[in-house]
Amino acid sequence: MGTIIDPAPGEHVAMLRKARGWTQTQLSDRASVSTSLLSKIEVGDRALTPEVAAALGRAFGTSMADVLGRASVAADDEQLLAQLRSAMRDYDMPDPQAAPENRVTAGLQTADRFRDAADVAALIILLPGLLRSATTYAHTANTPQAWSALADVYSTVYWLAARHRWMDMAELAVTRQRWAVEQQPNPVAEAFSSRDRAGTYLNFGDVERGLVVVDRAIAAVQSAPLGAADRDLAVGILNLRGMTLAGRLQDKAEGKREAQRHIDSAWRAARSFPRDIDAHGLTFGPRNTFTHVLATQVDLGRPRDALALTDDLGQALEGLPPTRVAPTRINAARAQLDLGDRDGALENLSHAFDAAPRWPASTPWAAKYCVSWPPCTAAPTPN
Missing domain, CATH: 1.10.260.40 (lambda repressor-like DNA-binding domains)
Incomplete structure (x- = not known):
């Protein structure tokens, strides 16, 4: 981008x-x-x-x-953002031509890959067409799965907007996301939408109300007719947001109590998953819980507790996407700096830089960004 x-x-x-x-x-x-x-x-x-x-x-x-400060974009990208905003305005206006389920599924899979790689340039090209296709598919199929797919697209729009501090777009995205999951009963998708809504409170520094959103959503999940795995997935993903919010409370004593409550619950939920799983564009399981716990301990001023979580950070992070590896390395470096270990911090920052997503300048723009997404046929030349 x-x-x-x-x-x-x-x-x-x-x-x-x-x-x-x-x-x-x-x-x-x-x-x-x-x-x-x-x-x-x-x-x-x-x-x-x-x-x-x-x-x-x-x-x-x-x-x-x-x-x-809002991230600016080049003039050529303003048109892409305008297309995305237009698709969001047309949330209740499906296209006359049907959108096949496999197109939406393929588009979501591609969006997840771009999101894992923090490839915002690719996402901004992909999202307007994907959002219109998912909108049409949801209105036509009118099933919980179809509306959940549309909610997942809005979740990715939220991620993109929050990353660039386009707060108006981020708030609209979570509003549309919640609207989508409410069209048909889907407690798990509703939990994920609450996770993103709580994120808007985090983005605005209102962590107390964000925690209220999380706790209400957890109570709703626990009373919903769900299987054990689905319940643990929904509760666990909310716990990850809850511990992050708690770590930012100004009252650190209260923050530690609230964070520990979510940490304990997240670890219990993670026991249902031998390995991390991907769902609705997010990841939950033992390793992603570990990265959130480490970050929360640093936010709470507990650098020793953060670093005591693992003896081999590289092994603990192996296989995780760059969007999780780089921040965790940075958080470890923060903990080391707090303890006066400048050499260790520098080493982790070097690892974070190496893990940061990037792509070769020689990669053809259209070939890279339009894989598995047929409507993406007119990609612009990169700036």
Whole structure:
């Protein structure tokens, strides 16, 4: 995707601060954020978390999304985004020509591969046509499976939008996702949609309400007529979101209690799966639970507990997609930095860089992005 090089989030904060003529001390006082942390954020030594971004937004008198800054796109990609937004507007307008189930299935499989590889350039080409096909298929078939497939497409739209901080599109995507799963009873798909809805609260720094969404969804799953495996899958995927939210609570004592509750439940659910499984574009099982627990322990200020989860991080991450390997390596590096192990942190950051998804510049654009997706026939030249 021809994404323009935008200022880093911390640099963007500094720009907003200087535009108001404020010093770092003045901003930190208004936002109730330490000057030391603000200084590190502005120079890129610390990540700008949604919670801090929300606090800075209140101080600036603007939205958290404006503080984070929206990722810009090149002019050629604006047309692709316009096509995606148009397909989202037409959520209740199926095409006159039928969309075969196998086309939608193939498109979802391709979208999952692109998502695992964080191949946003491919997704932005794929999604408008896939969304229209899935919309037509859902309206025509009118089965729980068909509506669930449409919800899965909206989940991928949410992932793409949240990644680029297009918060309006992200919120619309989860609203459409919830609408789709409510057309026919499907408790598992509803749980996955709640997981994404809770993610919008996480993105806006409102972790308390995000936890409410998760807990309500878990209660609904536990009372639904489901088999043990489906129940564990739905509860487990919600627990992963719950522990992430809990790790971001400002009250760390409460965060530890809430996180441990979700961690314990996630491990119990993971026992039903000898290995990780893919469902609705997401992954659940023992190894993905491990990566979430490690990240949560780091967020809670427990670096030793995080690093004690495994003696061989490489083996623990073997076979996981780059979108999970790279962040876990970074989280391990955060824990090592907290313990003063700069050499170990540098090694993990090097592994994270190596794991980060990329593709050869020589790969033909259309050949790469249009595999298994017949409607994708007019891919643009990459920027």
